Amino acid sequence: MSTDPVRTVGDVGEGELIDLFAGPDAIDDTDAGVLIGPGDDAAVLAGGGPVVVSTDALVDGQHFRLDWSTPGQVGAKAIVANAADVMSMGGRVTGFVVSLTCPKDLRVDTLVGLRDGMRSAARRYGAQVVGGDLTTGNQLVIAVTAIGxxxxxxxxxxSTAREGDVLAVSGELGASGAGLDLLLAGVPGFTSLVTAHCEPSPHLSLAAGAASAGVHAMTDVSDGLLSELRTMARQSGHAMHVDPSRVPVVPELAAAAAALHTDPLRWVLGGGEDHELLASFPAGVVPVGWTAIGTVTRRGGGPPVVVTGIDDVDLDLGWRTF
Incomplete structure (x- = not known):
């Protein structure tokens, strides 16, 4: 079909739009894990063992803005967020299903950009977009289901973090949160931070090695470090002690904080959407590529999360949906 940028999804029929996602180039035929891809009533994947499933939705104006991000970046971000959930469970991603709600005035080239970003990101994790749905609505909503x-x-x-474990992360934290605040404030520059927000590229490949090394608990930092630690503490019944000075950060973070007259620690502890991995390892077995940032201790009567150097930490820091 024509992808003339002035055309909108309201100008073309559903069949033509589906062809954008279910055409001859939709699936790599050499992928033995996909038996039936887009075009039928459902996709069919090879398998036989336990299946990992996670889903997430991104809403225009709430989770992304197309005046900040390219359509390709938005599509990739939607895939990364879901891949992180599957891989943090120790799973291998086998496919993605995407449901798009599109306003009638959405340009066709925007839809093509979303598709290309999703496909590229899916291939990064050894998987493909194997199916989905298209419908119309008042705003753009991207709902992705990852299968693993x-x-x-x-x-x-x-829930299986244990007393005495070492807490570690797979990469720098705070960059995405800083990038978001810079965009909101209209501050130019700081390209690496803005890119970290618009198109995160976490070190998810470290998840498989962590699982093989005997990791006890693992999650991705989507809602902020404190939020994820609080959840791990609640699920495991233990306390999480973290030293923020040991958390790796990108070099630009301090300068960005100075430009916005804020404390960079707010992004390190509360900034979300970095999607790096947070894990609890047995002492002495933290794999290469991970940075130790704290320990798991007995809860007792104290707070669920203790931050070194901060007596009264705000445990509500981080992304809140409602």
Whole structure:
């Protein structure tokens, strides 16, 4: 079909739009894991063992803005957020299903950009977009379901963090939150921080090695470090002690904080959407590529999360949906 940028989804029929996602180039035929891809009533994936499933929705104006991000970046971000959930469970992503709600005035080239961003990001994790749905609505909504396999491994759960474990992260934290605040304030520059927000690129490949090393608990930092630690503490019944000075950050973070007259620690502890991994390892077995930032201790009667150097930490820091 024509992808003339002045055309909108309201100008073309549903069949033509579906062809954008279900055409001959939709699936790599060499992928033995996909038996039936887009075009039928449902996709069929090879398998036989436990299946990992996670879903997430991104809403225009709430989770992304097309005046900040390219359509390709938005599409990639939607895939990354869901891949992180599957991989933090120790799973291997096998496919993605995407449901798009599109306003009638959405340009066709925007839809093509979303598609290309999703496909590119999915391939990064060894998977493909295998199906989905298109409908119309008042605003653009991207709902992605990620499907994965455990490959004979046991799922890595939040509840199995143990007293004496070492807490570690897979990469720098705070960059996405800083990028968002810079965009909101209209401050130019700081390209790496803005890119970290618009198109996060977390070190999710470290998840498989963590699972093989005997990781006890793992999650991705989507809602902010404190939020994820609070959840891990609640699920496991233990306390989480973290030293913020040990959390890796990008070099631009301090300068961005100075430009916005704020404390960079707010982004390190409360900034979300970095999608780096947070894990609880047995002492002495933290794999290469991870940075130790704290420990798991007995809860007792104290707070669920203790931050070194901060007596009265705001545990509500982080993304809140409602």
């Amino acid at each position: 396999a455990m490959d004979s491994r046991s799922p890595v759960r939040l």
